[in-house]
Amino acid sequence: xxxxxxxxxxxxxTPAEAQIVSHRFMLRAGMIKQTAAGIYSWLPLGLxxxxxxENIVHEEQAKAGHIPILMSTLQPADLWRExxxxxxxxxxxxxxxxxxxxxxxxxxxxxxxxTDIFRSHVxxxxxxxLTLYQIQWKxxxxxxxxxxxxxxxxxxxxxxYTFDLSKEDALHAYNRHLVSYLRSYERMGLKAIPMRAxxxxxxxxxxxxxxxxxxxxxxxxxxDSEVTDLSFGDREVDFDNVAECEAVLQEFxxxxxxxxETHDEDLFNSVPEERRRTARGIEVGQIxxxxxxxxxxxxxxxxxxxxxxxxVHMGSHGIGVSRLLGAIIEASHDDKGxxxxxxxxxxxxxxxxxxxxxxxxxxxxEALYKAFQKAGLDPLYDDRKERAGGKFATMDLIGLxxxxxxxxxGLKNGVxxxxxxxxxxxxxxxxxxxxxxxxxxxxxx
Amino acid sequence: xxxxxxxxxxxxxTPAEAQIVSHRFMLRAGMIKQTAAGIYSWLPLGLxxxxxxENIVHEEQAKAGHIPILMSTLQPADLWRExxxxxxxxxxxxxxxxxxxxxxxxxxxxxxxxTDIFRSHVxxxxxxxLTLYQIQWKxxxxxxxxxxxxxxxxxxxxxxYTFDLSKEDALHAYNRHLVSYLRSYERMGLKAIPMRAxxxxxxxxxxxxxxxxxxxxxxxxxxDSEVTDLSFGDREVDFDNVAECEAVLQEFxxxxxxxxETHDEDLFNSVPEERRRTARGIEVGQIxxxxxxxxxxxxxxxxxxxxxxxxVHMGSHGIGVSRLLGAIIEASHDDKGxxxxxxxxxxxxxxxxxxxxxxxxxxxxEALYKAFQKAGLDPLYDDRKERAGGKFATMDLIGLxxxxxxxxxGLKNGVxxxxxxxxxxxxxxxxxxxxxxxxxxxxxx
Numbered sequence: 001x002x003x004x005x006x007x008x009x010x011x012x013x014t015p016a017e018a019q020i021v022s023h024r025f026m027l028r029a030g031m032i033k034q035t036a037a038g039i040y041s042w043l044p045l046g047l048x049x050x051x052x053x054e055n056i057v058h059e060e061q062a063k064a065g066h067i068p069i070l071m072s073t074l075q076p077a078d079l080w081r082e083x084x085x086x087x088x089x090x091x092x093x094x095x096x097x098x099x100x101x102x103x104x105x106x107x108x109x110x111x112x113x114x115t116d117i118f119r120s121h122v123x124x125x126x127x128x129x130l131t132l133y134q135i136q137w138k139x140x141x142x143x144x145x146x147x148x149x150x151x152x153x154x155x156x157x158x159x160x161y162t163f164d165l166s167k168e169d170a171l172h173a174y175n176r177h178l179v180s181y182l183r184s185y186e187r188m189g190l191k192a193i194p195m196r197a198x199x200x201x202x203x204x205x206x207x208x209x210x211x212x213x214x215x216x217x218x219x220x221x222x223x224d225s226e227v228t229d230l231s232f233g234d235r236e237v238d239f240d241n242v243a244e245c246e247a248v249l250q251e252f253x254x255x256x257x258x259x260x261e262t263h264d265e266d267l268f269n270s271v272p273e274e275r276r277r278t279a280r281g282i283e284v285g286q287i288x289x290x291x292x293x294x295x296x297x298x299x300x301x302x303x304x305x306x307x308x309x310x311x312v313h314m315g316s317h318g319i320g321v322s323r324l325l326g327a328i329i330e331a332s333h334d335d336k337g338x339x340x341x342x343x344x345x346x347x348x349x350x351x352x353x354x355x356x357x358x359x360x361x362x363x364x365x366e367a368l369y370k371a372f373q374k375a376g377l378d379p380l381y382d383d384r385k386e387r388a389g390g391k392f393a394t395m396d397l398i399g400l401x402x403x404x405x406x407x408x409x410g411l412k413n414g415v416x417x418x419x420x421x422x423x424x425x426x427x428x429x430x431x432x433x434x435x436x437x438x439x440x441x442x443x444x445x
Numbered sequence: 446x447x448x449x450x451x452x453x454x455x456x457x458x459t460p461a462e463a464q465i466v467s468h469r470f471m472l473r474a475g476m477i478k479q480t481a482a483g484i485y486s487w488l489p490l491g492l493x494x495x496x497x498x499e500n501i502v503h504e505e506q507a508k509a510g511h512i513p514i515l516m517s518t519l520q521p522a523d524l525w526r527e528x529x530x531x532x533x534x535x536x537x538x539x540x541x542x543x544x545x546x547x548x549x550x551x552x553x554x555x556x557x558x559x560t561d562i563f564r565s566h567v568x569x570x571x572x573x574x575l576t577l578y579q580i581q582w583k584x585x586x587x588x589x590x591x592x593x594x595x596x597x598x599x600x601x602x603x604x605x606y607t608f609d610l611s612k613e614d615a616l617h618a619y620n621r622h623l624v625s626y627l628r629s630y631e632r633m634g635l636k637a638i639p640m641r642a643x644x645x646x647x648x649x650x651x652x653x654x655x656x657x658x659x660x661x662x663x664x665x666x667x668x669d670s671e672v673t674d675l676s677f678g679d680r681e682v683d684f685d686n687v688a689e690c691e692a693v694l695q696e697f698x699x700x701x702x703x704x705x706e707t708h709d710e711d712l713f714n715s716v717p718e719e720r721r722r723t724a725r726g727i728e729v730g731q732i733x734x735x736x737x738x739x740x741x742x743x744x745x746x747x748x749x750x751x752x753x754x755x756x757v758h759m760g761s762h763g764i765g766v767s768r769l770l771g772a773i774i775e776a777s778h779d780d781k782g783x784x785x786x787x788x789x790x791x792x793x794x795x796x797x798x799x800x801x802x803x804x805x806x807x808x809x810x811e812a813l814y815k816a817f818q819k820a821g822l823d824p825l826y827d828d829r830k831e832r833a834g835g836k837f838a839t840m841d842l843i844g845l846x847x848x849x850x851x852x853x854x855g856l857k858n859g860v861x862x863x864x865x866x867x868x869x870x871x872x873x874x875x876x877x878x879x880x881x882x883x884x885x886x887x888x889x890x
Contacts, residue, residue, distance in 0.1 A: 007512050007575060009566035033562055035517045036549065041562060042515040050515070067452050070487040070495070072480045072599050073518060073582060074539075074551075091544045094519075096551075098598075099536045099586045104481070106519075106541075117478055117486060121454035130452060137518060137582070141544045153543075154517050 001347065002369075003382045007044050010394055020216045022329035023148030025338050029398045031325075038145025038153035045398060046325065048346035050156065053324050054135050056187045056343065057158050064180040064239045066131040066160055071113045073137055077103035079112040083297050092140045106139035111294050111316060114161040118312070119300040125165045128302065128312070129173060133160030135321055147216075150282070150326035158319040162289075163312045165304060170289050170313035174206055175245035177287045177317040181210055182232040182252065184319065185284065187445075189341020190328060192284055193227050194253050198261040199288070206289035206315075208253060211281030214330040221281040223257040224271045259283075282327045289315040338399030339421050342445055347380035348372065349438050350400040352391045354407030356383060364406050364416070364431060371435045377442060396421070402441070404434050446792065447814075448827045452489050455839055465661045467774035468593030470783050474843045476770075483590025483598035490843060491770065493791035495601065498769050499580050501632045501788065502603050509625040509684045511576040511605055516558045518582055522548035524557040528742050537585045551584035556739050556761060559606040563757070564745040570610045573747065573757070574618060578605030580766055592661075595727070595771035603764040608740075608757045610749060615734050615758035619651055620690035622732045622762040626655055627677040627697065629764065630729065632890075634786020635773060637729055638672050639698050643706040644733070651734035651760075653698060656726030659775040666726040668702040669716045704728075727772045734760040783844030784866050787890055792825035793817065794883050795845040797837065799852030801830045809851050809861070809876060816880045822887060841866070847886070849879050 009030040017034075018024040026032050031046030042050055058068065074096065080086035086093075086105075094106040107113060114132055122130065135158045145153050162173035178194060185192035192210040199207050211221055213228075230252055238244055256271050258264065259281065268276065294300065295311035304310050320327075332339045340346065349372060353365045365381060372379040380400065382391045388407075395403050405417040405426075415428040418437060429437065454475040462479075463469040471477050476491030487495055503513065519541065525531035531538075531550075539551040552558060559577055567575065580603045590598050607618035623639060630637035637655040644652050656666055658673075675697055683689055701716050703709065704726065713721060740746065740756035749755050765772075777784045785791065794817060798810045810826060817824040825845060827836045833852075840848050850862040850871075860873040863882060874882070 005510060007514075007566075007577060030566070033565060035558065035561075036519070036521040036547070039517045039519055041517055041558065043562070044512050044514055047513055047515050065450060067489050068492055069452075069489055070492050072484045072486055074481070074484055074584065074599055076481040094541060094543065096539060096541050098539065099588065102481070113480065113486065116480075117488070120478060121452075121475070132452060139519065143544065154519055 001378070001380050003380060004384050006380075008398070009043065010397060018148065020147050020150070020330070021333055022150065022216075022326040025329055025333060025397065026148055026325065029338060032149065038142055038151070040149060040152060040154070045346050049325055049340070049344055050322060052344045052346070053188060053321055054156075056184055057135060057319055057321065060180045060184045060187070061133055061158075061160065063183075064131075064176050066133050066180070068134060069117070069132050070134050070136055071107065071110050071117075073106055073139070074104050075107050075113055077105055079116055080105065083112050083294055085112065092142065094139045094141050107136075108138055108140045109316070110134070110159055111161065111314075112298065115294045115298045115300045115314070118163055119298060122163070123302060125302045125304045128163055128165050129169055130163045131160055131173060131176075132163075133158060133317070148326055149322045151218075152322065155320070156322040158321055160317040162315040162317070163300070164314075165302065165310070165312065167289075167291065167313050170291075170315055171206065172242050172245060174287055174289045174315055174317075175249045176239050177315075178208065178252065179237050179239065179245055179248050181285050181287065181317075181319065182248070185210065186232050187343045188324065188328060189343050190284070190324075190331060191228060193221075193223065193257050193281070195221060195223070195257040195259050195281075196253070196262045197259065197286060197288075199290075208287050209259060209283050210285040211259065212284050212327045212331050213279050214282050214327065215280055216330050217280035217282040219281050219283060220260040220278065221258070222260075222263050222268050222276070222278050224255040225275040225277050227252075227255045227257045282323075282330060283320070284324055284327050285319040287315070287317045289313070333399070336393070337397035340399045340401055342401050342442060345401055346398070347400050348377040348402070348442055349379050350395045350403045351379055351381040352388070352395060352403060352405045353381070353383060354388050354405060356385045358408050360411050361406055361408055364411055368404060368406070368416075368431055368435065372438070375435070375439050377439065402438050404438075446823070446825050448825060449829050451825075453843070454488065455842060463593065465592050465595070465775070466778055467595065467661075467771040470774055470778060470842065471593055471770065474783065477594065483587055483596070485594060485597060485599070490791050494770055494785070494789055495767060497789045497791070498633060498766055499601075501629050502580060502764055502766065505625045505629040505632070506578055506603075506605065508628075509576075509621050511578050511625070513579060514562070514577050515579050515581055516552065516555050516562075518551055518584070519549050520552050520558055522550055524561055525550065528557050528560075528739055530557065537587065539584045539586050553583055553585045554761070555579070555581075555604055556606065556759075557743065560739045560743045560745045560759070563608055564743060567608070568747060570747045570749045573608060573610050574614055575608045576605055576618060576621075577608075578603060578762070593771055594767045596663075597767065600765070601767040603766055605762040607760040607762070608745070609759075610747065610755070610757065612734075612736065612758050615736075615760055616651065617687045617690060619732055619734045619760055619762075620694045621684050622760075623653065623697065624682050624684065624690055624693045626730055626732065626762075626764065627693070630655065631677050632788045633769065633773060634788050635729070635769075635776060636673060638666075638668065638702050638726070640666060640668070640702040640704050640726075641698070641707045642704065642731060642733075644735075653732050654704060654728050655730035656704065657729050657772045657776050658724050659727050659772065660725055661775050662725035662727040664726050664728060665705040665723065666703070667705075667708050667713050667721070667723050669700040670720040670722050672697075672700045672702045727768075727775060728765070729769055729772050730764040732760065732762045734758070778844070781838070782842035785844045785846055787846050787887060790846050791843070792845050793822040793887055794824050794847045794849060795840045796824055796826040797833070797840060797848060797850045798826070798828060799833050799850060801828060803853050805856050806851055806853055809856055813849060813851070813861075813876055813880065817883070820880070820884050822884065847883050849883075
């Protein structure tokens with residue numbers, strides 16, 4: 001994209017309403033615009049990152065054998081009356097009446113809707129296991145929305161639902177989700193630690209939240225420092241292999257790691273003192289096995305091998321897609337702006353022309369721009385007639401991981417400057433070398 | 446995808462509520478499930494086609510230089526009070542109050558929201574022209590939703606908005622949209638004819654609807670038969686070239702083609718009698734230049750070259766994305782089911798194993814399946830233990846353009862059967878030949 005033809009309304013001033021750094025930078029970089037309290041429209045740069053995160057989630061869900069669907073945002077109240085949640089949910093549920101006076105609601109989550117799909121179409125244990133998921137907008141009418149997309153009212157979430165014949169199978173589905181989530185977050189450049197969560201009114205041991213450590217996190221967390229050394233890495237996992245998925249669960253959840261909701265001081269004290277850590281964390285996902293709560297109340301049964309009708313075992317597994325933009329920025333920024341991990345960056349590389357209008361500089365920038373496009377990468381070329389300082393400030397603010405600076409002086413010596421946003425280090429290299437280096441970085445992802 | 450692991454709940458019975466063929470086939474093929482009147486959830490097969498259509502729209506909008514954003518579904522009523530439409534819109538607007546009693550609405554269209562984004566960030570004529578578009582869910586509370594996704598209440602639409610300094614520039618934006626729409630529909634396998642539309646209360650000559658001819662269309666249409674001979678084809682267009690885009694408009698709109706709303710009997714009679722046609726059509730898009738209506742009422746102005754504040758000239762340009770699934774099926778089906786055009790098909794090729802469990806047949810199917818995946822295509826392998834008749838009926842119903850049938854008898858002679866869904870013609874070819882033929886077909890798209 002050529003910046004002169006793009007829509008990236010960067011703000012010079014820091015917006016007064018933004019209390020945390022991710023909100024500030026998302027507004028300043030022209031990524032979002034507030035429509036109403038806790039409701040945002042996504043401007044081009046923000047939308048690109050949102051889509052990148054969605055794509056990672058889709059790819060990892062596909063690898064795990066999970067199947068995408070898309071449920072409507074509006075749902076009839078009657079479905080929620082079946083589960084008993086229409087009355088229980090409280091004021092966070094946005095309730096609507098249509099023109100015929102029918103009670104509807106904007107889905108805050110979708111256990112009821114997906115259970116309705118399941119019971120309408122699946123009758124036999126032979127069609128299990130089944131995991132259906134979606135990435136769709138949801139609405140929760142938070143009383144005090146704040147922190148930008150971190151605690152919005154209209155938000156984008158991945159919600160997956162597992163249907164299994166037995167608790168044992170459902171726990172394998174749980175483990176599959178844990179594995180796929182570990183992979184997803186790592187691809188986004190995040191360390192998200194699974195922590196024992198609170199099962200709420202349903203209870204049960206089978207729920208973990210994924211938390212990203214950040215000073216602005218809403219939860220206090222307590223953990224054994226060894227959990228931050230764990231890394232999923234490149235390993236291949238056979239998602240059908242029960243033992244293999246179970247082993248990943250054990251590896252990543254056997255050490256102490258809990259939020260304040262489930263924190264147990266005595267247990268924590270059994271961790272060697274030098275490894276005990278407290279910090280703050282941002283919740284970016286949760287996995288939850290809850291048994292037959294919805295299948296029983298809503299009649300989601302299958303015929304088992306003995307020809308008996310049995311309720312299916314279910315679980316819900318979520319990733320906060322729009323919230324992740326905030327979490328990534330909280331975890332990866334400096335005073336000048338965002339530092340995007342390569343896996344989610346809106347553009348792969350920025351090209352800064354120090355002297356727009358100079359024939360040689362323009363030609364060199366065009367050549368770089370086209371070479372990256374030809375390689376399937378997405379460069380952002382700052383082709384505006386601005387002074388260099390303004391161009392650098394914009395690039396630092398929007399946080400592309402790599403920048404190539406092109407000026408007449410360097411070109412005389414046959415070089416451009418390749419700069420890492422993260423380290424700030426620059427190297428003079430030939431344009432060909434700069435292209436090859438950047439292509440190699442993304443090819444290795 | 447292996448069908449044994451997929452979720453494609455095909456119905457044997459024709460659902461009673463479905464009055465038109467596209468609705469019937471979408472329900473029977475397990476593409477959608479009704480959530481409430483006029484509100485659907487998208488099951489895996491339907492979602493795949495929906496995403497394919499979205500991708501075509503995104504690609505063609507990118508080629509035209511238009512920039513994607515994503516606006517919230519819920520919007521504050523105050524924005525719509527500024528334009529005067531909050532009171533004018535009537536009962537099709539779904540109105541909501543949040544927990545604080547603030548008036549909100551579920552966007553039925555987004556002129557107000559996008560004008561608010563524009564006026565907040567753009568101040569100078571130097572930032573024009575600008576086209577922002579989105580593909581987002583909308584809600585119109587139709588009094589009698591029917592025909593499945595063709596006239597739903599919650600629906601997915603591409604809506605693009607153009608901002609220009611002058612009427613002349615705005616008409617170039619209009620023409621750019623016409624070109625990009627012609628390309629988009631052709632890639633979807635549709636002949637969509639631009640027809641002079643009714644400007645409504647705003648009036649003006651600058652609006653065209655795109656109609657697909659189909660017996661079940663809601664509009665009566667009148668046209669010169671020469672318009673159906675026009676084809677955009679492979680031609681390259683420079684979207685910055687005003688004359689080139691204008692010439693496409695002239696080519697595709699100078700012959701008589703109107704809906705009943707704008708039909709002019711006298712003008713129609715000037716078409717040679719043998720070329721006069723009446724038919725029915727489904728509206729799948731509309732382009733509309735409306736001048737300064739919203740920019741004036743909402744204060745969307747820029748400073749022009751003379752340092753004067755002037756309201757921008759705007760247009761709205763829409764494609765009915767979810768409705769297109771219905772329109773495509775109405776235009777392309779037979780008694781047995783859907784016939785997907787290659788550009789939007791949910792899977793590129795179906796593989797039918799006539800004798801699941803036979804070592805040779807299984808191995809041949811696996812080899813085909815993996816060869817297609819390796820080539821970047823998306824095959825659907827019917828690996829269920831069903832009789833051949835059931836497998837064929839399912840493949841015909843879901844309408845994949847190409848089917849490869851594999852059985853022990855053919856394999857003895859080294860051949861499989863390659864069948865066109867459209868013509869019904871089959872050929873015996875080697876597996877290698879079948880792979881090469883299918884790959885070549887999609888490579889040529």
